[in-house]
Amino acid sequence: MIASLFKFDWRDFAARNVIFLVLLAVVAANAALTPNFATLRNVEITLIQIVFVALVGAGMTLVIALGGIDLSVGAVMGLVSVAVVHLLPYGFGVVLPVCLLIGFAIGLCNGLLVTLASVIWVRGLAQVISGGRKEYFQDPTLQFIGLGRVAGLPLQVVVTVVIVAIAAFVARRSLFGRRLAAIGGNRSAARLAGLPIAATTIAAYAACSTLAALAGVFVTARVGSSDPTNFGVLIELDAIAAAVVGGTALAGGRANVVGTVVGALMLQLVTAAMIMNNISFQYSLIAKAAIILLAVYLQGRRRT
Amino acid sequence: MSVDAPRRMTAPSGDFVRRAGVAAALIVVLAIGAWRSPDFLALENVLNVFRQNAVLALIAVGMTMVIIAGGIDLSVGSVMTLCSVVAVKLAPYGFAPAALGALLVGAAIGFGNGLIIAKLRIAPFIATLASLLALRGVTIAAFGEETVPLNMGRAAFTLFGRAVWLGVPVQVPIVVVVAAIAMFVLGHTRFGRSIYAVGGNEDSARMLGLRVERIKIAVYTISGALSGLAGVLFAARVAAGITNYGLGLELDAITAVALGGTLLAGGVGGVTGTLAGVALIGFLFNIFNLDATLSPFLQKVVRGLLLTLVVVIQSSLNTRRR
Numbered sequence: 319m320i321a322s323l324f325k326f327d328w329r330d331f332a333a334r335n336v337i338f339l340v341l342l343a344v345v346a347a348n349a350a351l352t353p354n355f356a357t358l359r360n361v362e363i364t365l366i367q368i369v370f371v372a373l374v375g376a377g378m379t380l381v382i383a384l385g386g387i388d389l390s391v392g393a394v395m396g397l398v399s400v401a402v403v404h405l406l407p408y409g410f411g412v413v414l415p416v417c418l419l420i421g422f423a424i425g426l427c428n429g430l431l432v433t434l435a436s437v438i439w440v441r442g443l444a445q446v447i448s449g450g451r452k453e454y455f456q457d458p459t460l461q462f463i464g465l466g467r468v469a470g471l472p473l474q475v476v477v478t479v480v481i482v483a484i485a486a487f488v489a490r491r492s493l494f495g496r497r498l499a500a501i502g503g504n505r506s507a508a509r510l511a512g513l514p515i516a517a518t519t520i521a522a523y524a525a526c527s528t529l530a531a532l533a534g535v536f537v538t539a540r541v542g543s544s545d546p547t548n549f550g551v552l553i554e555l556d557a558i559a560a561a562v563v564g565g566t567a568l569a570g571g572r573a574n575v576v577g578t579v580v581g582a583l584m585l586q587l588v589t590a591a592m593i594m595n596n597i598s599f600q601y602s603l604i605a606k607a608a609i610i611l612l613a614v615y616l617q618g619r620r621r622t
Numbered sequence: 623m624s625v626d627a628p629r630r631m632t633a634p635s636g637d638f639v640r641r642a643g644v645a646a647a648l649i650v651v652l653a654i655g656a657w658r659s660p661d662f663l664a665l666e667n668v669l670n671v672f673r674q675n676a677v678l679a680l681i682a683v684g685m686t687m688v689i690i691a692g693g694i695d696l697s698v699g700s701v702m703t704l705c706s707v708v709a710v711k712l713a714p715y716g717f718a719p720a721a722l723g724a725l726l727v728g729a730a731i732g733f734g735n736g737l738i739i740a741k742l743r744i745a746p747f748i749a750t751l752a753s754l755l756a757l758r759g760v761t762i763a764a765f766g767e768e769t770v771p772l773n774m775g776r777a778a779f780t781l782f783g784r785a786v787w788l789g790v791p792v793q794v795p796i797v798v799v800v801a802a803i804a805m806f807v808l809g810h811t812r813f814g815r816s817i818y819a820v821g822g823n824e825d826s827a828r829m830l831g832l833r834v835e836r837i838k839i840a841v842y843t844i845s846g847a848l849s850g851l852a853g854v855l856f857a858a859r860v861a862a863g864i865t866n867y868g869l870g871l872e873l874d875a876i877t878a879v880a881l882g883g884t885l886l887a888g889g890v891g892g893v894t895g896t897l898a899g900v901a902l903i904g905f906l907f908n909i910f911n912l913d914a915t916l917s918p919f920l921q922k923v924v925r926g927l928l929l930t931l932v933v934v935i936q937s938s939l940n941t942r943r944r
């Protein structure tokens with residue numbers, strides 16, 4: 319571990335970045351076989367589609383690196399979507415900070431307690447507040463957040479790229495990131511080394527949940543309504559799958575945020591390619607499952 | 623933790639509190655229910671709660687064994703759904719072939735999960751997550767995204783689903799028999815005790831000469847088979863197979879198991895607590911169902927907070943014991 323900090327290991331580098339090669343292969347195969355695949359419009363659609371999984375996945379990667387898992391991200395998205403609608407009368411200046419704060423607060427609870435319990439009560443709370451209904455709204459700011467463009471690029475994609483870059487930097491270079499990996503790699507050693515385990519754990523869950531809250535704001539803005547019941551359902555599984563496929567070991571000890579986003583991109587491309595080739599959606603579920611198993615199997619072999 | 627220690631006899635105080643905790647919570651819920659609604663404790667209502675939660679109970683019994691063995695099975699909802707449709711499709715050949723077919727399909731899937739986990743060494747969370755996704759795909763690919771109504775062979779199935787023996791719906795004795803067998807196996811057989819050993823400390827279990835891989839495969843097979851059986855009960859109760867049903871059932875089952883005092887880390891727990899956990903979830907839901915003044919969604923908030931409470935108490939007991 320320490321030696322690898324000083325010496326560049328080609329084989330390790332290749333093994334770590336195998337996901338990029340796989341992505342390249344998927345893109346190349348599709349460009350050759352799928353009609354209308356290699357168009358700018360399709361690239362843009364794909365990027366827009368992975369925004370939510372990328373945001374949630376970036377946070378999830380931090381939690382997984384710690385050796386944990388956050389199941390409540392989808393429920394947070396549902397609750398935040400309700401909060402967006404109910405806070406809208408006070409203006410967007412209130413909506414965004416309060417929504418992020420909600421995510422942050424739930425993350426604090428998760429760090430202390432259990433994400434499984436949060437799944438239940440957070441989604442329950444969202445349904446209680448909204449009566450279980452979708453609530454529609456019209457607001458120019460939210461419409462801009464949902465569909466707007468910055469310098470010709472979709473706003474949500476730009477924000478996601480910036481946030482993923484920050485998360486990747488934090489995981490790789492910051493003290494917090496090193497602590498995450500150390501605690502996830504060997505908890506008792508980290509404790510003996512005097513690392514602040516509780517604080518780091520809480521911070522990781524808070525970051526994950528805050529990013530889920532941002533994804534909740536984004537999805538609400540894009541759809542133009544809240545949905546306490548359906549927003550974010552199963553996104554935790556997509557995020558975990560993306561992280562694992564992207565090279566973050568589920569056992570903890572390694573965070574590869576960029577890998578997670580590339581993993582999300584690849585899984586989305588496989589789904590999209592199957593749909594574009596008139597293969598129905600359900601087969602893409604089977605393909606996704608096979609990819610996840612294969613990725614984890616290969617990871618496990620590499621370690622032993 | 624050693625295999626021989628008969629946990630039943632020399633239960634440490636933590637175990638007692640854990641068991642007492644879910645019992646106390648259940649009593650409180652029953653008392654609140656009786657206070658909110660006069661019909662709550664009526665026999666008809668109680669039996670109805672049992673009937674409605676039989677599917678969850680069967681799945682949760684299997685989940686208990688998996689969790690005690692240190693694993694987790696996220697695929698139960700998908701297995702249950704697939705098997706309910708299989709049962710409906712096999713119904714024209716008679717009730718017994720339909721039920722047996724569904725059971726076998728469930729067991730085969732569980733066996734597959736076990737193989738992937740034990741032989742390919744893939745984390746249970748990921749392996750069963752993959753089969754959750756894949757089985758949903760398989761179910762919809764094979765049967766379409768819709769309700770598959772029970773047409774031919776309907777009589778036998780609905781007779782079974784609504785059958786009442788001595789005033790008790792047929793689901794109740796089925797759950798009781800399955801739970802009793804599971805209790806006996808866990809508490810009094812070599813296989814059962816080795817499940818605890820594997821969940822308590824896999825490396826020690828292996829050094830003791832236990833066949834860890836086989837035990838794991840067996841446990842997932844049982845979970846799959848019970849999910850299959852749950853599918854049969856579901857199909858019989860609603861007289862249909864619903865291909866997009868069963869989402870989130872794994873979370874309900876895990877909640878029941880955790881509420882019942884089985885440690886999610888493995889090695890400690892039992893079926894009795896899980897049944898109490900299922901009853902707790904079932905009656906809680908029922909209270910909100912009967913009382914029109916309460917939002918039905920509030921039930922989830924209460925359940926989540928309850929689970930938080932129980933797990934916090936559990937983990938504090940656990941750290942104290944170490």
